[in-house]
Amino acid sequence: MKLNLNLYQVFLLSVIIGVALLSSCKKDVQIVEKLRVDTVIKRDTVAPPEPPGSPIRPVTASSNPYVTALFDFKPAPGQFINTTLGDSTAAKGVLRGTQGLVSLGAWGGYIVLGFDHTVLNVPNANDLIVFGNPIPNIFAEPGVIWVMDDKNGNGKPDDTWYELKGSQFDHDGYVRNYQVTYTRPANDADDIPWTDNQGGAGFVKRNQYNTQPTYFPGWVNGRTLTVTGTLLPSTNIDDSNPQYITSRPFDFGYSDSTYGGDKVDISNAIDKDGKRVKLKGIDFIKVQTGVLYDMGWLGEQSTEVCGAADLSIVKLDQ
Ligand SMILES: [Ca+2]
Ligand SMILES: [Ca+2]
Numbered sequence: 655m656k657l658n659l660n661l662y663q664v665f666l667l668s669v670i671i672g673v674a675l676l677s678s679c680k681k682d683v684q685i686v687e688k689l690r691v692d693t694v695i696k697r698d699t700v701a702p703p704e705p706p707g708s709p710i711r712p713v714t715a716s717s718n719p720y721v722t723a724l725f726d727f728k729p730a731p732g733q734f735i736n737t738t739l740g741d742s743t744a745a746k747g748v749l750r751g752t753q754g755l756v757s758l759g760a761w762g763g764y765i766v767l768g769f770d771h772t773v774l775n776v777p778n779a780n781d782l783i784v785f786g787n788p789i790p791n792i793f794a795e796p797g798v799i800w801v802m803d804d805k806n807g808n809g810k811p812d813d814t815w816y817e818l819k820g821s822q823f824d825h826d827g828y829v830r831n832y833q834v835t836y837t838r839p840a841n842d843a844d845d846i847p848w849t850d851n852q853g854g855a856g857f858v859k860r861n862q863y864n865t866q867p868t869y870f871p872g873w874v875n876g877r878t879l880t881v882t883g884t885l886l887p888s889t890n891i892d893d894s895n896p897q898y899i900t901s902r903p904f905d906f907g908y909s910d911s912t913y914g915g916d917k918v919d920i921s922n923a924i925d926k927d928g929k930r931v932k933l934k935g936i937d938f939i940k941v942q943t944g945v946l947y948d949m950g951w952l953g954e955q956s957t958e959v960c961g962a963a964d965l966s967i968v969k970l971d972q
């Protein structure tokens with residue numbers, strides 16, 4: 655058959671072929687686009703769920719902003735140990751407010767406290783406040799603050815402790831996995847000798863102000879007490895004038911350092927290798943005396959605790 659097309663028909667035919675080609679391309683694009691969307695949706699749908707986090711105990715109208723439970727009190731030797739400032743009654747006194755006062759004794763002594771709800775880790779903000787008895791800018795007795803989330807949900811602090819990294823992390827004199835062994839003295843009224851796992855040794859010395867029979871903690875049954883934790887530097891202590899010894903606070907991150915309380919951020923939690931840990935919230939805290947130093951007539955460096963609170967619900971005076 656002879657194709658007899660005039661110019662108009664040729665033009666029309668090209669337009670039709672062109673539109674057909676275009677529409678087929680468009681169709682291909684649409685198919686590819688649909689496949690892509692389907693794949694994306696499919697990928698999102700089959701993505702593995704996040705591993706279950708620790709159970710969160712939400713804040714309710716009756717939640718107490720302060721710690722409400724004392725789980726453990728293991729003071730190290732010290733001038734207030736076995737007195738009303740360093741016994742289990744004093745330890746219970748720091749619950750539900752800031753009116754209490756308990757001494758943790760020399761380096762490594764600690765207290766474990768719990769909240770009646772999970773203290774959430776607020777992004778880019780401090781979450782906890784720990785109260786001590788420092789004298790502003792001249793007398794701090796820094797305590798290392800540890801936190802724990804109740805991973806197994808049994809209400810007990812039997813999970814993993816994470817140190818809250820403070821300003822002295824990795825500075826000279828900062829030692830993780832530091833260990834001290836205090837030995838019960840031959841006579842109750844003697845100074846208490848210690849050795850550490852770095853080759854160091856010294857004494858927790860008696861003074862004339864505190865005359866209880868012994869500074870060796872009554873809760874220890876054996877001959878020795880071995881404690882593990884993080885040692886903070888004693889570089890901020892100035893005892894060049896023995897009559898006027900000062901201990902300046904570190905920049906941030908430790909208790910018994912700031913008048914009015916030390917605010918800390920759960921985001922500074924680190925694991926045993928010093929790596930950051932992401933915690934949605936915490937249920938327990940541990941405060942542990944961080945500096946090992948004999949302050950002359952002032953006695954040993956010993957962190958004191960007056961209370962601890964959840965910053966998101968506590969009402970502070972200041
Ligand atoms: Ca935070
Ligand atoms: Ca637990």
Ligand SMILES: [Ca+2]
Pocket residue numbers: 786787788794795910956957958
């Ligand atoms: Ca103190």
